[in-house]
Amino acid sequence: MQGLRGLLAGAIVSGTPLLYATLAELVSERAGVVNLGLEGIMLVGAAVGFLTAASTGSATLAVAAAALAGALFNMIFAFLVISRRANQLASGLALMFCGVGLSALLGAPYTGSQIGGLGEIRIPGLADLPLLGPALFAHDVLVYLAAPAATVLWWVLFFTRWGLGLRAVGENPLAAFAAGRDPYRLQYQALVVAGILGGVAGAHLSVGVAKAWAEWMTAGRGFIAVALVIFSKWQPLRAVGGALLFGGAISLQLQMQAAGVPISAFLLDTLPYLLSLAVLAVWGGTRRHAAPGSLGRVFQGTE
Amino acid sequence: MSLTRIRPARTVRFLLIASMLVLVCGHGAGAQSLKVGILHIGSMTDGGYNQAHAEGVQVMKRNLPGVEVIEVENVPEGADAERVMESMVRQGARLIIAASFGYLEPALRVAAKYPDVKFFHPGGYKRAPNLTTYWASTPEAFYLMGMAAGRTTKTDKLGYVVALPISFFLANINAFELGARSVNPKAETRVVFTGTFLDPAKEAVAANALLDQGVDVLGVIVDSPITVVQTAEKRNAYSVGYHSLGAQKFAPKGWIGGIAFTWGNLYTRFARQVMDGTFKSENILGGLADDYLTLGPFGPAVPADVVSLLNAKKGEFMAGRTHVFAGPLRDNRGVERVKADAFFPLTELGKMDWLVEGVIGQPR
Numbered sequence: 001m002q003g004l005r006g007l008l009a010g011a012i013v014s015g016t017p018l019l020y021a022t023l024a025e026l027v028s029e030r031a032g033v034v035n036l037g038l039e040g041i042m043l044v045g046a047a048v049g050f051l052t053a054a055s056t057g058s059a060t061l062a063v064a065a066a067a068l069a070g071a072l073f074n075m076i077f078a079f080l081v082i083s084r085r086a087n088q089l090a091s092g093l094a095l096m097f098c099g100v101g102l103s104a105l106l107g108a109p110y111t112g113s114q115i116g117g118l119g120e121i122r123i124p125g126l127a128d129l130p131l132l133g134p135a136l137f138a139h140d141v142l143v144y145l146a147a148p149a150a151t152v153l154w155w156v157l158f159f160t161r162w163g164l165g166l167r168a169v170g171e172n173p174l175a176a177f178a179a180g181r182d183p184y185r186l187q188y189q190a191l192v193v194a195g196i197l198g199g200v201a202g203a204h205l206s207v208g209v210a211k212a213w214a215e216w217m218t219a220g221r222g223f224i225a226v227a228l229v230i231f232s233k234w235q236p237l238r239a240v241g242g243a244l245l246f247g248g249a250i251s252l253q254l255q256m257q258a259a260g261v262p263i264s265a266f267l268l269d270t271l272p273y274l275l276s277l278a279v280l281a282v283w284g285g286t287r288r289h290a291a292p293g294s295l296g297r298v299f300q301g302t303e
Numbered sequence: 304m305s306l307t308r309i310r311p312a313r314t315v316r317f318l319l320i321a322s323m324l325v326l327v328c329g330h331g332a333g334a335q336s337l338k339v340g341i342l343h344i345g346s347m348t349d350g351g352y353n354q355a356h357a358e359g360v361q362v363m364k365r366n367l368p369g370v371e372v373i374e375v376e377n378v379p380e381g382a383d384a385e386r387v388m389e390s391m392v393r394q395g396a397r398l399i400i401a402a403s404f405g406y407l408e409p410a411l412r413v414a415a416k417y418p419d420v421k422f423f424h425p426g427g428y429k430r431a432p433n434l435t436t437y438w439a440s441t442p443e444a445f446y447l448m449g450m451a452a453g454r455t456t457k458t459d460k461l462g463y464v465v466a467l468p469i470s471f472f473l474a475n476i477n478a479f480e481l482g483a484r485s486v487n488p489k490a491e492t493r494v495v496f497t498g499t500f501l502d503p504a505k506e507a508v509a510a511n512a513l514l515d516q517g518v519d520v521l522g523v524i525v526d527s528p529i530t531v532v533q534t535a536e537k538r539n540a541y542s543v544g545y546h547s548l549g550a551q552k553f554a555p556k557g558w559i560g561g562i563a564f565t566w567g568n569l570y571t572r573f574a575r576q577v578m579d580g581t582f583k584s585e586n587i588l589g590g591l592a593d594d595y596l597t598l599g600p601f602g603p604a605v606p607a608d609v610v611s612l613l614n615a616k617k618g619e620f621m622a623g624r625t626h627v628f629a630g631p632l633r634d635n636r637g638v639e640r641v642k643a644d645a646f647f648p649l650t651e652l653g654k655m656d657w658l659v660e661g662v663i664g665q666p667r
Contacts, residue, residue, distance in 0.1 A: 006515030010508045017504065104377065112348035112529065114553060210503030212529045215346065215377060219502040251508055257495040258462070258512040260663035265468060265496040 007248070007255045009135040012143055013209055015247025017042075019146045020201035021225035022232065022239045023153055024194040029229055030157060031190035032170040032294040036092030037077050038198050039222025040099020045070040045202025047103035047110075050213040054113040062207045063118075063142065063200060070199020071192050073099065078191040082184055085298045100216055107213040117211040118142060118204075142204045147240050149197070154236040166190055170292035173299040183299050201225075231276060234291065249275045335578045336369040337398060340391030342378045344403035345501075349527040350549035355564040356402040356425075358547065359595075362567025367574050380405030388413040392420055398577045399423070400570070410434060421577050430584050437569065437587040439596040440649045441471075442478035442627045443620045444562040447598060447613045448543050449482025451559050452490075452520045454609050455541055459489040461520045462513035464531050466500045468666050472524050474652045477659040478627050479522065484661055486612070493518055494664030503530040510534040520559065529553055541604055548600070558602030569595045588650075592621050633660045 021042060028035045035041075049066035053059055077095045080086040118140035122128075127137040157163035166186050168176035173183040205221075206213050228246060232238035249272035256268060339360070347357035357374070364370050373396055378387050384406045388399055392413070400423045401410040407427045414422045414434045427436035452461050461483055465472050476494055483490035493516060495509045510521055510531045522543040523531040528550040535542040536554040544550045544561030551558050569589075576582040589595055598617075601610060619625045628647035634640050634657035641647050647655070658666045 002515055002517075006512055009515075010512060013511075014504070014508055108346060108376070111346040112350050112354070112527075112549065205504045209507050210530045211507075211533055212503050212527065214349070214501055214503050214527055217501065217503050219499065219505070250505065251512070254495055254497075254505070254509045254512040255515070257664065258493055258509070258516045258518075260493065262665060264665050264667055265498065266667070269496075269498040 003255060003259055005132060005135040006258075007251050008132060009138075010251030010255060011244055011248035012135070012139060013247070014250045015243040015245075016143045016146045017201045017204045017209070018221060018225060018228060018246055019150065019239060019243035020142075020197050020204060021221060022228040022243055023150055023236060024197035024201065025225050025229045026232070026234060026236060026239060027153060027157070027166075027190050027197070028194040029295055030170045030234060030292055031166050031187045032173065032292055032297065032299070033081060033187055033191065034088045034092065034226075034296045035074075035077060035095075035191070035194060036089060036223075036226065037074070037095025037099065038092075038194075038225055039218055039220070040096040040103075041070045041074055041195055041198035042202035042205070042218045042222050043099045043103035043216065044073045044106075045199030046206035046217060047107035047202075047213060048199070049203030050113075050115065050206040051106060051110045053115040053117060053207050054110045057116065059116065059118045059207055062115075063203045066199040066203035066207075067196040068199070070197070070202065071195035073102075074191050074195030074198065075188075078188050081298065082187050082191075085300065088296055088298070096222070104215045107215065110213055113213070115207065115211055118208040140204075140208045142200065142208050146243075150236045150240045157236065162186075162189075167292070169299075170294060172293055187299075198222075227276065230291075231280060245279070246272055246276065335367075336371065337367070337574055337578050338371045338373065338391075338394065338396045339363070339398045339400070339574060340373045340388065340394075340396035341375070341400040341402055342384055342387055342406060343374070343376045344380065344405070345377060345526055347374070347376055348549075349547075350529045350553070351525075351527045351546040353402070353526075354549045355547040356400070356566060358549075359564070359566025359570045360400070362565075363570040363574055366567070366571040367578075369578075370574055378403075378406075381409065385409040385413055389416075392417050397421065398574060400573075421573075421582050423573055430586060432584050433582075435573075435582075435585045435587065437585075437589070439564065439589040439593060440652070441562060441596070442474050442649060442652070443591050443617075444596060444598055445475040445478040446482035446485075446620075446627045447617060448522070448560060448562055449479035449484075449490075449492075450486050450613055450616065451601065451605055451609050452479070452522070452541070452543060453483030453485070453487035454606050454612075455559055455604055456483075456487070456490065456520050458517045458519045459487060459491065460516065460518045461490060461492045461522070462510075462516070462518035463492060463494045463522045463524065464506055464509045464513065465494055465496050465524045466526075467498065468496055470653050470655045473658055473666055474628075474655045475524065476662055476664075477655070477657075480659055480661045481627065481632075490661070492662045492664075494658070494662060496664070497525065500526045503527070506530045507534050511538075514538050514540055532558075541602075548597075551600070551602070554602070556602075557604060559605055560599045560601045563597045565595050565597045567595075569593075590621075590649075591617055634658060634666075635660050635662050635664075 045066035048069035049062040052065040053062035080091040123137040165181040169183045228242045232242040253268035253271045343353045345353040422434040426438045480492040520541040521535040532542045541557040548563045626646035630641035630645045631643040632641035
């Protein structure tokens with residue numbers, strides 16, 4: 001029971017930054033923009049969040065600063081791919097490397113600083129429930145807000161006029177334009193939201209989980225998130241499941257090692273990836289929830 | 304892509320101080336001058352490996368006022384490291400410390416080009432006429448820390464978060480478990496490999512996984528111990544540091560002690576050798592007897608008699624009366640690895656590919 005509780009708590013903690021990152025990529029791709037710079041946005045969020053926490057002592061301020069920094073940083077990308085009509089993949093990779101360098105520069109003076117970070121909030125009553133209470137109801141505030149964030153995003157995308165316009169731009173910007181929407185404006189707005197979510201994902205790593213800053217501490221999570229978007233078929237609610245599954249695989253292999261299960265650590269380390277391959281093989285092939293129609297294409301305007 | 308950053312502010316500040324010292328001391332005051340270059344693989348404030356080297360350089364600067372330092376952080380191994388070393392030579396460095404294992408090949412290449420510049424490499428297995436290698440053998444220190452942990456634990460379960468199952472790390476874990484068992488026959492050590500030297504968020508989850516299994520002492524062998532030590536402290540567990548003692552401030556209650564490299568005096572000797580022309584290429588392998596491998600300081604959680612217990616054992620190691628890997632030893636699958644009356648020599652650690660009985664973990 002102790003093992004299951006640890007597994008679940010670890011899955012939630014590992015899955016939360018992945019979920020925010022996945023939502024960031026998802027909203028961007030729904031508007032037709034592939035953003036491979038997510039890793040860089042997360043790193044900028046992680047560094048800015050950590051340095052804000054280290055210098056002000058406020059974790060709330062840290063998350064807010066990380067969200068703002070993520071949004072601002074993503075505007076560089078937005079300017080390139082929307083206003084300058086640059087190639088999305090190349091711009092995204094450039095943004096990633098820029099984020100790696102910028103975050104290293106920002107974070108360096110604060111490496112080794114001690115921060116309080118996001119505190120654990122025990123939900124009164126629920127956290128003391130037998131069995132899974134402590135695993136589910138003793139986390140920091142960003143964990144509790146992750147699934148609701150996905151739900152809100154789902155509602156916004158599928159039940160509001162703004163979301164409809166955004167998805168239309170992702171499917172066919174010309175048609176959206178003909179229907180009176182401004183594709184550029186909607187894509188900019190989507191990338192602001194993506195930047196905020198990416199920044200929060202990074203802040204959760206540095207201020208929530210690790211309570212430390214280290215260079216390139218995202219360790220590839222930004223790219224896992226890009227894969228998780230495909231995995232969740234561009235559906236925010238499925239992203240919750242995907243992030244939890246992937247976080248669960250990370251947590252499972254560490255828990256199995258700690259419990260002394262006699263399997264090679266190298267093999268266990270590939271578990272998250274094996275799992276995603278397996279699920280893709282089982283779920284793949286249906287065309288019903290395929291990618292947005294104009295994903296990755298540059299909207300050349302209407303003239 | 305290069306992540307290399309030279310810290311201009313630091314260099315300028317140091318140049319100012321150094322030139323002031325030269326003015327104050329006067330040219331004939333005997334303060335010989337030497338430019339020293341050092342490359343770090345990570346951040347100098349990581350509370351771990353890199354901080355230990357950086358602190359060593361600070362001690363050298365204090366001991367030798369004539370020394371000027373060019374310090375570069377986050378230098379990737381490979382061609383970037385070579386370029387940084389060349390640039391240091393062009394700036395006048397005559398002593399270069401290439402402070403990461405992966406800098407060995409680049410350092411050898413640059414050393415071949417500049418025979419007048421002396422190079423120093425930690426842990427290297429190849430030398431050159433102008434390249435000295437140095438390291439300290441750590442299993443004895445891990446054994447002693449294991450004794451402290453074995454006496455401090457209340458659950459008899461110890462844990463280690465380790466980057467990769469490399470032979471030297473396996474040897475350290477084995478020594479830790481043997482030390483723990485020597486004072487506490489029920490002590491077991493659980494190991495979790497994270498697969499990477501740097502992923503603090505994963506280290507936090509790994510530390511929690513061990514704590515979930517009832518482990519109440521956590522040790523760590525990754526680049527920066529900060530996250531694991533903090534996680535242990537938060538859950539009221541004990542922790543053991545490694546590389547630098549800089550992590551102690553993260554665990555005011557649960558800190559047991561640390562094994563640290565205090566390179567300062569060794570670096571001072573290196574600089575003196577280069578300044579007075581007595582340098583010769585060596586392979587230095589130190590141990591407990593040397594001033595650059597330090598134990599402690601011990602935290603409030605450690606029972607009072609432990610320090611004298613450790614000192615007695617330390618004396619035995621230093622006198623050669625006892626060995627860390629003294630037989631009979633079996634691995635954790637029951638295979639006999641060291642016969643009775645034999646011992647596994649510390650010079651052969653590169654061949655250790657097993658985990659000793661009492662360690663719960665997979666060596667491969």
